[in-house]
Amino acid sequence: MDFVEGAKDTLDDDILVHASIADVLAMKEKTFVDLWGAKSAFHNGLVNAPVTEAFESDSDSDGLDLTEEEKQFHAAEIAKTERDRGRGMAKDKRLSVSKFLRNAFLPLAPSRWVESESVRLDYKVWELDTFNHYAPIDANVYHLLASLTEAEMTLCQDKALGEDTDLIKGPYPIGTEAMAPPMVGHFDHTKCSASGSQLQIRSFCATRAPDVISELKRIWNVGRPFLKCRCVEEGKEDCKTSITWFDHVLWYLLANLEYLYLIAPSLRARIRAMRNFLKRTWRAPILTSVVFTHMRTIMTQMAENVVLDLNRRRETIHDDPVVMARKFPRRMAALILPDKYIRSPARRRKGKEVDNRPAKRQSNTLLKYYVRPGxxxxxxxxxxxxxxxxxxxxxxxxxxxxxxxxxxxxxxxxxxxxxxxxxxxxxxxxxxxxxxxxxxxxxxx
Structure with a gap:
């Protein structure tokens, strides 16, 4: 009932998000780019201009009493102007900045926005500006799709806090053949179609990024399951294609059930077959995805806190001290605020004092004399x-x-x-x- 009564407010919020999401995310990303000292031509040209609710010098009413119909028309025109302005700015950015030069990396977009954008892109979340956006599937949706038990949900949350990225052991198929992952190249033509896919998990190993901005893009996906081709494993030539996140593939398959069940007599039959497939064959990757959703929640909370307060340190980057007592939050805090790029305020003040000290003057006496051979x-x-x-x-x-x-x-x-x-x-x-x-x-x- 709440969804029905609040539908109008939700729609208004969605309109506002669509008009401002690109600029909001860009400015939040600029905070991390400046904090890390990364080089990004796109973010260097951004200026954070404060937006006020109203302009004191302007008056919308002009001293006239408006009818209710006129007020609604006026509000609709203002909303339309904001939408058109947002679309125009986004179009200008797309013309001047390519998808790769944009250097988008921060996964802080609302799930409703990701959902609507993926519909526009035929449910291909991987075609958004950044590869880091998570498909609009939360832990409760996984719970429903695979009929997970409460004990399994609790175990997933505990594994997330403990930085345990191994597949949950149980009576579930985890081998490549038994799990039967789809060939991603069939619906994403930029991926490999010469071999099958295998499930892997992004580890916490040290990044081998060529520059700072590349490392800043990678840290948001630790513990995330993904699909990769088996060309090297099967002895074929390395196709050198990139990976695809498991949640992106699942979101696409949920919207295109005919890919898996082409001969099913009805949509209801396809949905029933898909739920059975997720419950039995894909239960292990589903549980792993639940683990990552808890990890991603902690990541985004930390990122938002840093954006709001640059004085946050590793110990205070999350508001819950109980959460920070666990292994994964501490590890994630070190990834978001690494010592090699970010110095504490005390170290910055100390370095500034050392730099401001006058240079020492040489006061030693020099003795020069001639030494004859022999x-x-x-x-x-x-x-x-x-x-x-x-x-x-x-x-x-x-x-x-x-x-x-x-x-x-x-x-x-x-x-x-x-x-x-x-x-x-x-x-x-x-x-x-x-x-x-x-x-x-x-x-x-």
Missing amino acids: MANEAQNEQQAAAQQLHGSVSPNESSKGNAAMDTPHSSSVTVQSAQGSSVVGRQLRRSPRATTARTNLFSV
Whole structure:
């Protein structure tokens, strides 16, 4: 009954979302692009302009009393103007920015918008601006489609919090042959059609992205099941086609039941056969999808908190401390706020203080002197001469000859730096009566 009574409000909300979703998502993505220091030409040109509810300088009524019919007409015209403006801006963006240059990555679009856009694209969610959007299937829908038990739903939630991405063990087929996944290339011509498909799960291993923006796109899909061709496994040449998310394939098949059950006599027969297939053959991937829906909910809550408050840190990125005590939320917080790209406010302040410190001035005294070749032998002779002089065995004339041979050359100088450190004075050494002793100490080896 609530859905019927609130249908008009829901429709108005959908109109507003369709008119603004592209700009809203782009600005939220810009927050992460700036936070990570990523390079994205599309996001660098965006400016966050605040939108006000009304303009104080304008008046819609113009001092005239409007009838109820006139008010409804006026409101409809304003809504139509906003829709046309939104469509025009979106069209301009599509003309100037390709799907790949757009660099869309943030999966924060409402599920109702994803549903309506997928209908426009013949239920091919993979053709949206970003590969990260999840099909409009929540945990309750999986619960209904595969007749899951409450114990299984609780187990899925516990596995999500514990970062357990393994397929749930049980009496369900998990092998490629028994699970019988469809050949994605039959309904998506960009994918491989030379071999069958196999189910895999995106792991938490370190990303090997070539740049920061690519890594920023990948972190939102950890733990997500996907289908990939078996060309390499079957020994065929690698087709190098990309993967397809399992939820995208399931959403397409639910809208095109004739792909699996072409000879079924009626739509009701196809629906019954599909539910039986999901309940028995695809129960394992359905349970894995339920696990990821809980993971995605935590991811989006963290992303919204960061967008609203850039001062959020890993410990406070989620509002529930009980959730943050589990393994997956802590791991996801590290992926959203990685240390290698994002520094804490304290580290940023410390780095700024270090950068603002004045450079140290060199205050060491430099000593430059000339060393004659073969100085080792001459130094040894000087030591012997000095010892003889101390014992009085050498005359002053002989000592003078030795001193003349060992005079400091005119090119030798001692560079002395003043106490203020602002000038350097070079002057030659003057000879003194104790020159022999000074030279012995200076040139001794």
